[in-house]
Amino acid sequence: MRHSHYGVLPVSIRQNSNILFVLACGFLFVGCDAFSPPDAVFVVREETNQLTSNVSNAVEAELDNSFGNPHQLVAWLKLPVDFGGVMGATEESTLEGPLNKFPVTFDTEADEKFIAQFQNDDGDFKFGESGARLDWMTGEYAGKSMQVIGYDAETQLLTTKEKVEVPPAAGDTFVLSAGDTLKSGRALYMEHCLHCHGVSGDGNGPTALYLNPRPRDYRLGQFKFKSTKPAEKVRQEGLGRVIKYGIPGTYMPSFLLLEDEELYAIVEYVRWLSMRGELEYRVDQELVLASGLTNKIIAERKADGDDSEEIQEEIDEAVANMPVLFDDLAGQLAESWLLAEEEGSLIVPAVARVEDSFESRARGRKFFLEKCTNCHGHKGRGNGSMTEDYQKNEETGELYAEPGLFDIWGNSVKPRNLTQGVYRGGRRPVDLFYRLYGGIGPSKMPNFATTDPQILWDTVNYVLHVPFETPGEYIEVDKEYFESKKKSGGDEEKAADEEAATTETKQTATGSTESSDQG
Amino acid sequence: MRWFWLTFFTVCPIAAVVLCVVAPGLDWWFPGEAGSPLGERIDSLFYLILYIVTGTFIGTQIAMVYVLWKSSKKDDERAWYSHGSHNLEVIWTIVPAGILLFIALYQMDVWAEFRVLSKFPKEARKAPVAEVMARQFEWRIRYPEPGRTLQIQQQPTDLYAVNELIVPAAKPVMIYLKTQDVQHSFFLPELRVKQDAVPGQIIPVWFEATKPGEYVLVCAELCGWGHYKMGARVVALAEEQFEAAMEKLAEEQSDDGFADAGESDDE
Numbered sequence: 026m027r028h029s030h031y032g033v034l035p036v037s038i039r040q041n042s043n044i045l046f047v048l049a050c051g052f053l054f055v056g057c058d059a060f061s062p063p064d065a066v067f068v069v070r071e072e073t074n075q076l077t078s079n080v081s082n083a084v085e086a087e088l089d090n091s092f093g094n095p096h097q098l099v100a101w102l103k104l105p106v107d108f109g110g111v112m113g114a115t116e117e118s119t120l121e122g123p124l125n126k127f128p129v130t131f132d133t134e135a136d137e138k139f140i141a142q143f144q145n146d147d148g149d150f151k152f153g154e155s156g157a158r159l160d161w162m163t164g165e166y167a168g169k170s171m172q173v174i175g176y177d178a179e180t181q182l183l184t185t186k187e188k189v190e191v192p193p194a195a196g197d198t199f200v201l202s203a204g205d206t207l208k209s210g211r212a213l214y215m216e217h218c219l220h221c222h223g224v225s226g227d228g229n230g231p232t233a234l235y236l237n238p239r240p241r242d243y244r245l246g247q248f249k250f251k252s253t254k255p256a257e258k259v260r261q262e263g264l265g266r267v268i269k270y271g272i273p274g275t276y277m278p279s280f281l282l283l284e285d286e287e288l289y290a291i292v293e294y295v296r297w298l299s300m301r302g303e304l305e306y307r308v309d310q311e312l313v314l315a316s317g318l319t320n321k322i323i324a325e326r327k328a329d330g331d332d333s334e335e336i337q338e339e340i341d342e343a344v345a346n347m348p349v350l351f352d353d354l355a356g357q358l359a360e361s362w363l364l365a366e367e368e369g370s371l372i373v374p375a376v377a378r379v380e381d382s383f384e385s386r387a388r389g390r391k392f393f394l395e396k397c398t399n400c401h402g403h404k405g406r407g408n409g410s411m412t413e414d415y416q417k418n419e420e421t422g423e424l425y426a427e428p429g430l431f432d433i434w435g436n437s438v439k440p441r442n443l444t445q446g447v448y449r450g451g452r453r454p455v456d457l458f459y460r461l462y463g464g465i466g467p468s469k470m471p472n473f474a475t476t477d478p479q480i481l482w483d484t485v486n487y488v489l490h491v492p493f494e495t496p497g498e499y500i501e502v503d504k505e506y507f508e509s510k511k512k513s514g515g516d517e518e519k520a521a522d523e524e525a526a527t528t529e530t531k532q533t534a535t536g537s538t539e540s541s542d543q544g
Numbered sequence: 545m546r547w548f549w550l551t552f553f554t555v556c557p558i559a560a561v562v563l564c565v566v567a568p569g570l571d572w573w574f575p576g577e578a579g580s581p582l583g584e585r586i587d588s589l590f591y592l593i594l595y596i597v598t599g600t601f602i603g604t605q606i607a608m609v610y611v612l613w614k615s616s617k618k619d620d621e622r623a624w625y626s627h628g629s630h631n632l633e634v635i636w637t638i639v640p641a642g643i644l645l646f647i648a649l650y651q652m653d654v655w656a657e658f659r660v661l662s663k664f665p666k667e668a669r670k671a672p673v674a675e676v677m678a679r680q681f682e683w684r685i686r687y688p689e690p691g692r693t694l695q696i697q698q699q700p701t702d703l704y705a706v707n708e709l710i711v712p713a714a715k716p717v718m719i720y721l722k723t724q725d726v727q728h729s730f731f732l733p734e735l736r737v738k739q740d741a742v743p744g745q746i747i748p749v750w751f752e753a754t755k756p757g758e759y760v761l762v763c764a765e766l767c768g769w770g771h772y773k774m775g776a777r778v779v780a781l782a783e784e785q786f787e788a789a790m791e792k793l794a795e796e797q798s799d800d801g802f803a804d805a806g807e808s809d810d811e
Contacts, residue, residue, distance in 0.1 A: 217773075232769060270706055271682055271706055273706075276680065278680075278681045278770065278773055278774075279682045279706040281707040281708055281776070282707065282775055282776065372801070374800060376802065377800055377802040378800035452704060452797070453796065453797060453798070453799045453800075453801075454798060454799065454800045454801075455800050455802075458800070459801075482800075489700070490700065492698060492700075493699075493700050
């Protein structure tokens with residue numbers, strides 16, 4: 026309730042944050058029966074299914090209540106998503122009796138939007154054949170909707186189809202065409218994205234099976250290529266860039282030909298799906314880890330002789346508490362997505378790019394030898410020792426069945442082969458700077474946010490030059506590096522071995538970073 | 545019934561002839577006027593074939609109607625069976641063969657100019673504007689840095705773009721067409737260019753957009769489930785604007801996020 030701050034909504038009117046708009050919309054798959062595709066549904070997480078039935082039903086019901094289903098979306102205003110629509114408020118009216126006209130005002134931004142959306146070239150206001158939908162947010166008619174059929178710019182009178190006895194009070198707020206953006210985002214998503222990313226954004230569409238790397242599962246709220254600081258979410262324009270320019274080296278194609286509004290609608294829909302998915306994930310985490318309400322744990326407790334009435338009480342409490350849990354977690358989520366849009370979350374290099382020169386690249390090479398070779402290998406071929414090792418799964422604490430690295434989605438991930446000159450997150454120097462400074466959290470590439478930006482630029486210069494390296498270009502640099510390691514490390518045998526040398530580097534990493542900071 | 549068939553067989557050939565005559569003016573078979581000089585010549589080949597076919601059609605129809613009309617009056621004359629007539633066989637083999645040979649020879653220089661590297665306009669051959677790499681399901685484009693020539697190998701100074709090929713207008717330009725995965729086809733309907741991209745090959749393609757503007761670029765070879773996604777555009781710009789666009793691209797490519805901090809990210 027306290028989160029009445031909606032950074033991306035068109036007007037910041039204080040309102041009851043729990044108002045839900047049900048965006049009913051004809052959403053048809055056309056096709057003959059024999060070939061009609063399966064019905065579009067939002068799939069439920071595996072973790073939700075593992076919850077005891079009462080609780081999982083409550084989670085599903087609450088999800089349905091807050092987000093709806095693909096045919097009927099719900100715009101939950103608690104989430105920082107631009108659902109679309111124009112917000113306005115009523116003015117003091119002198120008109121009386123059963124009426125369908127009342128004066129309204131829009132703030133500047135909403136006014137522009139209103140005009141752009143409804144005024145035609147002749148200067149007339151048109152609201153389509155059946156009128157535009159108006160949802161009341163506050164006052165007498167809060168929660169009700171009407172159809173707007175006319176507007177007079179001079180008197181600022183809005184005409185609705187319905188006549189009402191009591192005119193809306195001055196200051197009552199409403200939304201026109203609520204959810205337009207989300208709805209068009211849905212249509213575009215279904216056209217362009219669904220077959221890989223799936224209806225729910227779980228990265229499990231019909232074609233996903235045949236793709237390597239797998240399409241992104243948005244439901245953890247995590248994205249690999251972003252321009253924000255390590256802990257922050259992705260920004261709108263960051264997602265927009267990925268959609269617009271694609272991700273070379275993966276199956277994500279470029280959607281450059283989409284109009285800006287279309288792109289924006291898709292971004293908002295993806296963000297919304299991501300919020301929906303992450304909310305479910307967090308709710309599950311809460312119910313599994315904190316409350317232990319899975320079938321398995323409950324069965325164990327019963328077997329241990331726990332009072333089944335007590336357990337039932339816990340379940341009932343969790344079910345009754347579900348709306349509050351959703352509200353709390355959605356609030357936290359909303360804050361983190363809003364934070365990402367703030368100026369301070371964007372990575373801005375503290376210094377300009379260091380000019381590309383052999384000296385700069387040599388410094389970058391040293392940093393690379395120190396920090397990057399375990400994964401990317403000594404020649405940047407993406408074949409470092411970590412790719413041969415068995416890694417520990419941080420969630421289960423056990424080793425993965427296969428050697429190599431894994432991302433948070435559990436997919437095998439290969440450190441980039443830098444000799445190919447394919448940069449998934451973009452090839453501008455600033456893109457590579459983002460990767461180094463912010464890391465790639467989901468695939469476990471560490472961030473170097475605390476490293477001297479000069480050194481990061483040196484490394485960017487080095488990395489950009491790897492595809493064009495002449496054999497032995499850095500032989501002197503390497504020699505110098507390993508010799509200095511030998512001296513500072515003291516263990517000659519270790520230092521002679523390249524592999525071992527980098528392991529050692531890892532241990533002395535902090536100290537040497539500081540020294541390079543000063544240098 | 546008699547009148548029905550009579551009308552039917554009268555109206556159909558006449559309608560066919562009328563359509564042949566008006567078709568060129570209606571933009572039916574071509575996606576608009578040809579946007580390139582070679583495209584115009586390719587179109588004129590199509591028209592030539594249209595004229596030949598129309599002429600043949602009219603001639604055969606007239607002959608048929610004449611025979612029908614003439615022989616309907618004579619009840620007593622016996623039919624003459626032409627089956628096995630050596631002379632007739634020779635005639636209707638040689639005449640179409642002659643027409644086909646004529647078309648084959650007539651179109652040869654257009655075809656050569658379109659496909660044979662040594663016949664490409666010299667200025668296009670000298671300075672390829674870009675490498676177009678088709679892949680499932682987009683077009684990745686690599687330009688040389690302004691002032692340099694495109695090399696087959698990637699260069700550190702190269703500029704990159706996707707799904708938008710910028711070329712100078714009103715002069716012949718050449719691209720290198722490649723594919724990263726399967727077979728694709730580089731199709732510019734308005735410029736009358738269609739060339740398959742074949743794995744492992746670098747195929748030079750040239751074209752000239754007469755007027756500055758945006759042209760559709762699509763894939764014309766079913767290349768996988770996302771074939772329909774391979775819509776892109778070719779933007780032809782006047783020489784100066786082209787240079788400016790390349791400079792702008794170079795600038796974007798070297799963005800270090802520092803100079804215009806806070807504003808650079810609104811793309």
